[in-house]
Amino acid sequence: MAMELCLSLYVIKSLIGTNYEDWHESLTINLAIMHLDLALRVDAPTKPTSESTAAEKTLYKQWVHSNRTCLMIMKYTIDKSIRQSISDTDNAKEYLEAVGKKFTKFDKAKEGTLMKLLTTTTYDGVSGV
Template identity: 70%
Template sequence: MFSVLENQGLSLPLSAIKTLAETNYEDWYESLTINLTIINLDLALRVEALAALIEKSFAEEKTYYERWGHSNRTYLMIMKYTIDKSIRQSITCTDSVKDFLAAVGDKFTKFDKAEKGTFMKLLTTTTYDGVSGVREHIMKLTRFFNKLRQMKVELAYSFLVWQVLESLPSLFDALKTTYNAQRD
């Protein structure tokens, strides 16, 4: 399609925008909006469409209308290009950036539920394998915990601590006892 986007003297390789796949909606959305804002193509996302032009419209209204239309068309093309084909085919086509982006967001609300379940299962069933370091194991569980909190799953930090201790083998029972004996 095109490898470099250019607008007002700014250029951006299309590869700078991540491709939307099954599990990276937030990353894709952030990459898309940041990159298209940098090259000033986000007008259609920020501003509602103007009413249709009439014969007596001023030159600046016509120019603005054309800029908005260009922004809308380009943004839609880039969004569709950076969405995996299997996902793109399941989204209703619209002529508006805002409507298309909302349709994509709605599609990923469904994926969030499954992803929450996956991260909750990983957090509660992952045990220390003895191969990697304990620190790496704790960091892995903390990543699962933080991902769940980002998805608005309310978990207390005390649950994370408890889960980390429970995931360690009996070799660490002295540590568990010491921790549990502490008041705070």
């Protein structure tokens, strides 16, 4: 299992700033294949007590493992300069949302710049289109 996990990490694309959609797709697919995506699909269960059933204790243990592993993999596959600008959290789903919000803002700014360029550019009669 450890060898499979190690090999799978190399399949996940690194987030370098311009490839958020590719990184997100690669990350979620590979976490699902490795059966580690529980923390991204299910909200954190309540911590078990002595009255909790065996199934509740097992779910909690699986979720904690999934959450910890997802966080480690996400942070490992994000460029260090980007990773430092994302607020740290102990919840994998929240961390992934924080990364997504950072790049949604970036995409909107980039889109605005491109739209301005498109609407203000005029043909000068000399250069190509």
